[in-house]
Amino acid sequence: MASSLVSFLATGNYISSSCRAISNHDIDSCTFGQASFPNKRKSRELSVVSVATELPLVVQQQPWKGVEKEKKLVAWTSIQQDRWEGELVVEGTIPRWLNGTYLRNGPGLWHLGDYDFRHLFDGYATMVRLHFDNGRLVMGHRQIESDAYKAARKNNKLCYREFSEVPKYDNFLAYIGDLANLFSGASLTDNANTGVVQLGDGRVVCLTETIKGSIVIDPNNLDTLGKFEYSDTLGGLVHSAHPIVTESEFLTLLPDLLNPGYLVARMEPGSNERKVIGRVDCRGGPSPGWVHSFPVTEHYVIVPEMPLRYCAQNLLRAEPTPLYKFEWHPESKAYMHVMCKASGKLVASVEVPLFVTFHFINAYEEKDEDGRVTGVIADCCEHNANTTILDKLRLKNLRSWSGEDVLPDARYNYIYTPYKIELRSLIT
Numbered sequence: 001m002a003s004s005l006v007s008f009l010a011t012g013n014y015i016s017s018s019c020r021a022i023s024n025h026d027i028d029s030c031t032f033g034q035a036s037f038p039n040k041r042k043s044r045e046l047s048v049v050s051v052a053t054e055l056p057l058v059v060q061q062q063p064w065k066g067v068e069k070e071k072k073l074v075a076w077t078s079i080q081q082d083r084w085e086g087e088l089v090v091e092g093t094i095p096r097w098l099n100g101t102y103l104r105n106g107p108g109l110w111h112l113g114d115y116d117f118r119h120l121f122d123g124y125a126t127m128v129r130l131h132f133d134n135g136r137l138v139m140g141h142r143q144i145e146s147d148a149y150k151a152a153r154k155n156n157k158l159c160y161r162e163f164s165e166v167p168k169y170d171n172f173l174a175y176i177g178d179l180a181n182l183f184s185g186a187s188l189t190d191n192a193n194t195g196v197v198q199l200g201d202g203r204v205v206c207l208t209e210t211i212k213g214s215i216v217i218d219p220n221n222l223d224t225l226g227k228f229e230y231s232d233t234l235g236g237l238v239h240s241a242h243p244i245v246t247e248s249e250f251l252t253l254l255p256d257l258l259n260p261g262y263l264v265a266r267m268e269p270g271s272n273e274r275k276v277i278g279r280v281d282c283r284g285g286p287s288p289g290w291v292h293s294f295p296v297t298e299h300y301v302i303v304p305e306m307p308l309r310y311c312a313q314n315l316l317r318a319e320p321t322p323l324y325k326f327e328w329h330p331e332s333k334a335y336m337h338v339m340c341k342a343s344g345k346l347v348a349s350v351e352v353p354l355f356v357t358f359h360f361i362n363a364y365e366e367k368d369e370d371g372r373v374t375g376v377i378a379d380c381c382e383h384n385a386n387t388t389i390l391d392k393l394r395l396k397n398l399r400s401w402s403g404e405d406v407l408p409d410a411r412y413n414y415i416y417t418p419y420k421i422e423l424r425s426l427i428t
């Protein structure tokens, strides 16, 4: 099974509404080699080779103005059914050597009944599967059966706290109960819409930033198999949405919201137990910086301390702020901490220019002529230290396509951390 999986992208930015949508927007996974998906004109030619057992529609598609006119907007429409599978028409030729399965997840359903969600990140998770088989391409998508999604489908209303959406309470007691559940994590969503990884043992896990939102799926039929239960006692409510996963390990960051800092943890293939490699204390601010992702090199885990920090008060709010669950603390400055993977020791803690990033791209070590590591480079997609990118990802904004991108360009940036210099300053 594991060997048949081509690759996994841990970054699920969004999921298109159906195979038609897949054919129309421009996410990077929509082209693969010489294969391309049929354009909208040809969408009627799609041949369904197998359709999973029909399920009741969660909600009817809510057509909105302009979607038929502008291809780009289709990316922001909800999926039209819980599940779909069929063979896609291929223009050109898929190389015969390209065989296997490509999986990707992301938000795919943004409304319940007549209620429209506001933010891209609120969408209920949709798995998309592309199966390449000897020149043919079968595509399928399916909703991940998280508790949050099942409850929403059953009750036709929001029942868990999503990224920007909070359940509406029937009375004050219900509100108090929800706050109590918030502290235990019970009311937080498990909507695993952020990434999908294949562990070294072959298990496929969908993830979001809540730890409870770790959900195992079957990569063949996209069945939701159940929660990935961590067997350790590390606790906490949130973790990095994008762990670093290789055949030999799963590395993750767990922010400590009570005693500001981060735990760096490793999990072995075949195990559900995370073991702490080390801990980093925050250098500034009232709480840890948001760690949506983090970079890792051959020998080091790099812990970013971004001035966009978790905020307990904003977590409690019924209505989102422009920064949602976070707060901007430029006075707290920004840091990159470098931890040795083998020993857990902090070898550097370097102040860097203020930055805002969701995703690190790559990281590597820089060496001198004698092969000694002199620093690490972390590449990231950086938003010019401007937090408005969070609010720009509101659906209303994304759907206001007028011919020009509504999102400000991010810049490719690299952060150089000369750990030896900082190591000396730490000693003194």
Ligand SMILES: [Fe+2]
Residues within 6 Å of the ligand: 010, 011, 012, 194, 241, 242, 292, 358, 359
């Ligand atoms: Fe992400």
